[in-house]
Amino acid sequence: MKSDFFSLYSHDFVRVACCVPRTRVADAPYNLAETLKLAAAGDKARTAVMVFPELGLSSYAIEDLLLQDALLDEVEDSVAKVVEASKTLFPVLIVGAPLRLAGRLYNTAIVIHRGKILGVVPKTYLPNYREFYEKRHFVSGANVIRQEVEIAGHTVPFGTEFLFEAKGIDLTFHVEICEDIWVPVPPSSHAALAGAELLVNLSASNITIGKAEARQLLCGSQSMRAIAAYAYSAAGPGESTTDLAWDGQAAIYEVGDLLAESSRFEKDSTIVQADVDVGRIRQERLRNNGFADCALQERERVACFKRIAFSFDAPTESVALDRLVERFPYVPSDPAKLRDNCYEAYNIQVQGLAQRFKSSGVQNAVIGVSGGLDSTHALIVTCRAMDMLGLDRKNVKAFTLPGFGTSDKTYANAWRLMKALGVTADEIDIKPAAKQMLADIGHSFAKGEKLYDVTFENVQAGLRTDYLFRLANQHRGLVVGTGDLSELGLGWCTYGVGDHMSHYNPNGSVSKTLIQHLIRFVAASGDVDQETAVILHDILNTEISPELIPADAGGVIQSTEQFVGPYALQDFNLYYLTRLGYRPSKIAFLAWNAWHDVERGAWPANLPEGTKRAFALEEIRRWLELFLRRFFSNQFKRSALPNGPKISSGGSLSPRGDWRAPSDGSPDVWLAELKESVPER
Structure with a gap:
């Protein structure tokens, strides 16, 4: 130590x-x-x-x-x-x-x-x-x-x-x-x-x-x-x-x-x-x-x-770091720089998707809309790409596909958003098909047991993807991906399904922390009317959840961050590991300097007050360990990513671009360095 x-x-x-x-x-x-x-x-x-x-x-x-x-x-x-x-x-x-x-x-x-x-x-x-x-x-x-x-x-x-x-x-x-x-x-x-x-x-x-x-x-x-x-x-x-x-x-x-x-x-x-x-x-x-x-x-x-x-020789006593460490490496705290970054990111996404439509000769888009952050922004980008190409927004075939864990709020917001953006909106209830598949494979849920395991979750995720790709065949369209950079880094995506696979994914190198600001940017940019802006802000205030498991008796929904860690920290870890190759102890040191004191340093503009919190070294160490385990064990998913534009100098995880790594890599060296060099508190 x-x-x-x-x-x-x-x-x-x-x-x-x-x-x-x-x-x-x-x-x-x-x-x-x-x-x-x-x-x-x-x-x-x-x-x-x-x-x-x-x-x-x-x-x-x-x-x-x-x-x-x-x-x-x-x-x-x-x-x-x-x-x-x-x-x-x-x-x-x-x-x-x-x-x-x-x-x-x-x-x-x-x-x-x-x-x-x-x-x-x-x-x-x-x-x-x-x-x-x-x-x-x-x-x-x-x-x-x-x-x-x-x-x-x-x-x-x-x-x-x-x-x-x-x-x-x-x-x-x-x-x-x-x-x-x-x-x-x-x-x-x-x-x-x-x-x-x-x-x-x-x-x-x-x-x-x-x-x-x-x-x-x-x-x-x-x-x-x-x-x-x-x-x-x-x-x-x-x-x-x-x-x-x-x-x-x-x-x-x-x-x-x-x-x-x-x-x-x-x-x-x-x-x-x-x-x-x-x-x-x-x-x-x-x-x-x-x-x-x-x-x-x-x-x-x-x-x-x-x-x-x-x-x-270095001083024998500790010398505290006197340097501003951005809490959100993908989201600058300077408001002017953040606006410029959002403008560029949004237009890169729109231009990339528009070019894919143009080069493929396809004029229809198929997209699943959940009422969550990622699909919301992907839908906005798709609509803007259609505008750029001079095509009717009705060419966007948007589907909400409610499952067992879909909440009333996200379901309602998905419909509100699709109608406000003027796309062709439709709904496919996946629960009957999911029940049939669960019965076909002999899953206990089909026998009346409340077994909400990974099979239960992925049957729903997989069905949504099956429907979207077959709908793309039917409408001669492209499936637009919705999964983001943070999910790819954590492996928080099911292999081969919608948050991992598509015909083209404009969100693939946009972090979860940045995508929230992109939605705020669009809401304030004039590209959408006031009604749509209100819907976007309502979606921004919704807890991040895959909504694959029904809410509990108290109405508490499945929480992504309770399982994979706060995206604020995990985006921080992702940036410094992949962009700069820092050893875990240095990542933890920087994270502690950025996050241990809520009053120290600037916050990005428009962050809800409830999200401004501090993290103790114990939390930083624990979530970094989880990140390293998940990052290395899920490389096989990143090795099979669809196309999508690089957005940030912070990098992407494309196997054809910024991150080329073996699917069989072990985290042991990184975990050992973390354990040896970072105190528990």
């Missing part, structure tokens, strides 16, 4: 900080004091890597003062004091300073940890256009004639092609400086191909109108293209304003996502930090074979990097 389960450093996370110290022009002692103040704050927060601005110890905008021996001597003395102070500090400190070497002056980043200088990286690309005039003072890092430099009593590596490898917290990072990110091929691009997971940039970029957005675009796109984290720290208050101004922008990105950004134009020193998921970066690189192919194409350049390894 891991005693540090609750520590971010046990789960491939690394805390990174970007610092913007207040400076004074050419006042190295003052700048040193501000640097050390922020370093102490980072140490208290157990930050692993702290990035400071370009030339932060001297100030950037000091022009020819950069060539003054008195200042350069003082800067070197400040470096020595940072090294000395670092002996008792946890973080790696990356500070900027002008350094002399062999009759040249370099603009450098100095990497310091635990009383040692690990290496010095000079700036490669020196801007010498518009307001910039760096070649007047500095020499490019491409013009290095010595591979070592003596500084603060240390002889240390000097060059542009270093990868710093932390052993203990397991992180590889690369350093570049300001202009290096503005060129067509930044040095960090090759560093990422060589293995750097964190790319840091010490900058002193001055601010002009619109430049902050340009920096965001550069850093965010570099982190996405390089499949890496990118930490950027720019000079802020105190720099010379003779001809320029400074906003102190600092930001941290991870594979294109903005994790944290500083407030700009602050008057005092500031620090912004984020917990970077290095495990995500590694997983994305494993999946993206173009990344490895690009490294092969650039192998000569990549081979030039020298690895500087150093010991960096």
Whole structure:
């Protein structure tokens, strides 16, 4: 059992900080004091890597003062004091300073940890256009004639092609400086191909109108293209304003996502930090074979990097994760992003189904309507596809097929919905046929016993599918599937029947948690009238149930979530297992951070208050174990899925697409890791 389960450093996370110290022009002692103040704050927060601005110890905008021996001597003395102070500090400190070497002056980043200088990286690309005039003072890092430099009593590596490898917290990072990110091929691009997971940039970029957005675009796109984290720290208050101004922008990105950004134009020193998921970066690189192919194409350049390894043990105490973990990976909490996602998902479904009708030459659809979420949305999509093709909605042959467990509410809603949407509506009572089949196979129910076993359930499910496929033959139509991604992940579908098999399934890669928001989106979009919108909201407020077993004496109906677990948790587990391949302990750690406190983090819009609940670690562990058992044992169902469009970057379970796995896979390795690494509470 891991005693540090609750520590971010046990789960491939690394805390990174970007610092913007207040400076004074050419006042190295003052700048040193501000640097050390922020370093102490980072140490208290157990930050692993702290990035400071370009030339932060001297100030950037000091022009020819950069060539003054008195200042350069003082800067070197400040470096020595940072090294000395670092002996008792946890973080790696990356500070900027002008350094002399062999009759040249370099603009450098100095990497310091635990009383040692690990290496010095000079700036490669020196801007010498518009307001910039760096070649007047500095020499490019491409013009290095010595591979070592003596500084603060240390002889240390000097060059542009270093990868710093932390052993203990397991992180590889690369350093570049300001202009290096503005060129067509930044040095960090090759560093990422060589293995750097964190790319840091010490900058002193001055601010002009619109430049902050340009920096965001550069850093965010570099982190996405390089499949890496990118930490950027720019000079802020105190720099010379003779001809320029400074906003102190600092930001941290991870594979294109903005994790944290500083407030700009602050008057005092500031620090912004984020917990970077290095495990995500590694997983994305494993999946993206173009990344490895690009490294092969650039192998000569990549081979030039020298690895500087150093010991960096994780803190002995637990360090809580300081990062927003979305409770619903398929449903963003940001309302604008959720609307955009629903718009795209809905239209992908409609376009996919319309194309299938068009290419097959078939003009009729056959669909079973239960009054539940999945069939409701599939029916809406089918109607919209008919509209897109210019066909009458009467071409949609919709059937409700009540069985032994069908409730009055869902039965009524199925009829209300079919009538409101203007489809051809009909009903087939499957109970007589089900009784006959149960009698034919000698089931006890036919003899008067209340045996509600899996055979009793699947006789009904199978009959519904038999009717729908034969109706499709009769009407020369396509059976539209209704089963969703969550059911497929849990194996909560009967092999070969309606929630598993169809001619085309627009819902196949839509999670249960997302499908609810898609219905809300349609209800509010204007695609349906007010009467239909009311019906949709009534369906949304119905408990999720297969309705295959009659309600008990108290009227309590069969509950899906009591059997397979809360869809909120199981969708979470599905996403992180299939999309990112995380080990169960990390999934549980993320789930605990997302769900253990109902007040922590944002919720998606329009969620009913009753659904906003917390989950203890004990529940998370129990439902994750169930998920793993069901997920692996039901792969054979996913190996035989009908066609349907991929909806989300979260992936699908199509055997022809995102998830290709053996039907005989065992969950034992995953269950053992869960048992060994996740405490019971």
